[in-house]
Amino acid sequence: MASEIEIVPAIATRREDAVSGLKGLISKGLGWARKYSLFQYPFVTACCGMEYMTVAASRYDLDRFGAALPRFSPRQADLLMVVGTVNCKQAPILRRIYEQMADPKWVVAFGVCASSGGFYDNYATVQGIDRIIPVDVYIPGCPPRPEQVLDGIMLLQQRIQDQAHHLTEARQPLPPLPGGEPAGG
């Protein structure tokens, strides 16, 4: 992969060059480690869940991409897969689960309902989970084929590799809750 073999200075005469070169190496190493150890939390609400089971099972085998283990606690996961329709009643739950996940974390909108509300353009359905939480990869389809999901996972891995990683992460603040209490404490 091109981003992994970028040239770093072997001999640095200035402190800034040495520090930034070291930080780049750390970032690439962390990115490489993180993209192959995606612990996913499946937030399965609807019929896309059947397709999620298919893609997680042996025939399509998410394990090849290091995303093998679904963790059923958001505190142990770093990839939130929102699989299915999210309605207005569930939006606070989804947001709370996202806030419980430790940084760094990524979100995949699995299927057209999670991405945009799908054909549920009515009084009850959130028109895409990006209205609630930030999303990294959108996978279209009703439901998506397993190949599409694998493609989405590979896109996410590329994104993780290319983004900047730090040994300590700064938190991304969310907008405050209606009660005035700051989100996520």
Place this chain on the structure above:
Amino acid sequence: MSKAVIDALVARFPGVVTDAYEGVGGDDCAFVAKDRIAEVCRFLRDDPNLRFNMAPYVTAVDYLGQEARFEVVYNLLSTAAGGRIRLRVKVPEQDCVVPSVTSVWRGADWFERYCFDMYGIRFTGHPDLRRLLMYDEFVGHPLRKDYPLRGRQPLVPEREVEDVFRGPGPATRD
């Protein structure tokens, strides 16, 4: 079978059970006066020849613009004697209150809560008349014909998103 049921009902409740007809699918239907529906249902359940021991579906319809705006529909089933019957109760908008049949069939509980949630029809004598599907903060009744189709009432503040067709904008615009 159900023709005999309708005849028995009309004979037992003259002026209360009216306008009997054979509906789609062959079930016999009749209109029932609103105040007497619980009484009619109790008779249907307890009469030894009829024994309508189930209410598989109780729902409501909004006929916006008609004289009696709402209608509560009781689909009844007799597993003991066989046969189905459908009772329709006209409910005017000004007097949106119907006697509950939860004392007759315990299973009508959630159906009546559903009708209250979606249409705003209140049932007197219901043990726990709360919303069934929507959240408590929701204002209005979404299956009424005059409720806006996209009348979403979000519980959490929504982020601004970029719409690929219409560009960026507040999430609440549609």
